[in-house]
Amino acid sequence: MENFYSADSVNDIEALVDKALKLKTDPFVDQSHKGKTAVLLFFNPSLRTRISTQKAAQNLGMHAITMNANQGWKWEMEDGAVMKFDTSEHIKDAARVISKYADVVGIRAFPGLENRDKDYRDEVMHAFMKYAEVPLVNLESSILHPCQSLADLITIRETQSKKKNKVVLSWAPHPKALPQAVSNSFLDWITKTENELVITHPKGYELNERFTKGCTIEYDQAKAFEGADYIYTKNWSSYEDYGKILNTDESWMISQDKMNLTNNGKFMHCLPVRRNVVVTDEVIDSENSLVFQQAENRVYAAQAAIHSLLSKSI
């Protein structure tokens, strides 16, 4: 693996899940990258990603240097720009400089949710992959969140009773306009496994076809839930009417009634979650809720990814 940007970065997803599960049983087993440095840059707030990735690096015996990058400078993205306005460093220079200090670099950079084309170009990540001399870990970009998705696959693997499950990605209401990254990324990864996927959301919330191609979309949430083994829940703002909230219909909240339609299905969410808006307390606090297991697996997802990047394996 050269970069950990999307599911396509990985040569063998199942092998990466295997590696993560092995690291979970013994986090310190491999110290072959001891003393190396991970530089983690956050343009946006982070709790889970920040702590879990730092811990992943430390489990490998590495140093983690973590920085907020949201104040003090703005990166120029355009090649050949005359930088007389508000950008103080070109991203190609930043990428090269950080390469001198890091063995692997992680970046979080959320979308603006105003200009769809710009957001979907995912410029910060692509610039780093182009210019940095060390591998990149995508810590949530404008459109993808592979560390989360790998943790999700690890969690499904740990809890599944059969190889082919019915997995439902369900939209749920939320008072704020959220990115599509977690949902896109879940599709990106889950569709490369043996599972069957159904997407359910109100009309107007269709995700980018690049991620939904070949997936079943079922606008009737109850019907989608029938016989499901996993309900993966997430709010996202509209892709079509980009970045907008079209609907806050409470009837889309995940409740026990709906979970009762499933095949004793497990509830999944990446967190943070708005309780009693996205999902009822009853569901998230039930035995079928996997949310804390997902959170825990973030460590081993990041650890497997970083290890594979530095070992040029998987």
Added chain:
Amino acid sequence: MENFYSADSVNDIEALVDKALKLKTDPFVDQSHKGKTAVLLFFNPSLRTRISTQKAAQNLGMHAITMNANQGWKWEMEDGAVMKFDTSEHIKDAARVISKYADVVGIRAFPGLENRDKDYRDEVMHAFMKYAEVPLVNLESSILHPCQSLADLITIRETQSKKKNKVVLSWAPHPKALPQAVSNSFLDWITKTENELVITHPKGYELNERFTKGCTIEYDQAKAFEGADYIYTKNWSSYEDYGKILNTDESWMISQDKMNLTNNGKFMHCLPVRRNVVVTDEVIDSENSLVFQQAENRVYAAQAAIHSLLSKSI
């Protein structure tokens, strides 16, 4: 010890002071928790606490992951809340998630000084103690600062010439409304030692009876100082007229004249201190000032506390 929240958390205060003093003579002596992780969350600015606790963890061979938590999210405190407003994560979820990454968690969360009942419920700390699966270190809550108080007791132990000292907690003026946490906490801890305690402050500055019960309150500062072995100075805003400044009377500043009334008394303050408002340069710079020794002992207080939590001892 299960959590390090208040003096009542500790089974044997003198034994904890002993442990801290032993660690001070050899900070690296015990590496039995090497490789474990302390996650330290700061909702408010911190210099001493942040550096000393990080160093304490590192002395134990642990990793310290430190985060500012004052931007980017607001925690929901109410059970069963419908989270459609400004809170983006329930504290019970945050507590459980951080438990997956940390062996011990430290939190700083100051009071708002507007709603006394709310502040004195100390909700963030109690929620973490309820929901987190790992021990908590209180890095200064709305009402308590046990890391400081333990450091204070260590400093008294190091400098005392007899077992039972006259210790005076003296209010002093300050231009800003400050919390009562350091003062409450000092009372909480010192009253569990053999020392005699006298509190002195202008009328209207009476602290919460939970902490002052059984203590002598002397409104005449000069009289309180007579024969004192230790003068512990701190400003606090009113508990009665909650969060208000009732008095900035310069005559309450600690001066050498007042120190001359004591039994060659030592001067103590938790820092930061407003010089020539709270205390004169002459007193704080005198040989009898213990303020830097207190600051240094913050490391060993935190180290003893974290070690005891992880070892389930004392």
Added chain:
Amino acid sequence: MENFYSADSVNDIEALVDKALKLKTDPFVDQSHKGKTAVLLFFNPSLRTRISTQKAAQNLGMHAITMNANQGWKWEMEDGAVMKFDTSEHIKDAARVISKYADVVGIRAFPGLENRDKDYRDEVMHAFMKYAEVPLVNLESSILHPCQSLADLITIRETQSKKKNKVVLSWAPHPKALPQAVSNSFLDWITKTENELVITHPKGYELNERFTKGCTIEYDQAKAFEGADYIYTKNWSSYEDYGKILNTDESWMISQDKMNLTNNGKFMHCLPVRRNVVVTDEVIDSENSLVFQQAENRVYAAQAAIHSLLSKSI
């Protein structure tokens, strides 16, 4: 070396360059300060300095505790001040306290660019050198940036084909008013080597005589470049008309035409740089550009400095 504040702090600059180059070939060779602590305080944004200094400390086996110090408190600088206004801690107390936690302290504190006398007193650094009980590393003060300058000398040493080079410090345009620290500091260090120095800038941009004394100033940029081996480029705001932008004349930008006047000269800049304002893409992306080598050498400059401070050598 007692502090790493300016070129005058160093007993033997060439020996310090030698040490840095030795560390570059084997960064982990000397672990004699393993387990010690560097506290790094940033009053201003930092990318290169923050990461490279942290890495330098970690290469030495040390712990690096890094903090933003730009919010939450303001330090009192004046001796004897009655602190009833906006300062919450005296710098002499902060310096002494940090000394209890750190074996070496690094501080970044930029100038205000409004009051020249105040800026040139460089109060934060001098107060720390006076009051801290541990050595100081200047991570860029109001007027000096020795970590950068040492990295610059290392880079010149690595790339020079002769011992005495013609080195030109050239002003270049910039849309914002920048400090004089990098330029002052480069003069401070380079003039203590065997190289010949020429300064070129538009009239009105004369730097403080303390740094330019004995240097050749050539107002004709083209003439200055003739036969030069190194072109060190930097914008600075006016010292005379303090902190002001007097000129944004594009003709002062470093272009290939100008580089062609040199003796196959190398291009140097401390980064971050405004491309196509300070320098053309063509020049900074050419084989003669040393900017990334300078950035990389920041690690070994900081590492050599910290090691010398802790070893009381060089």
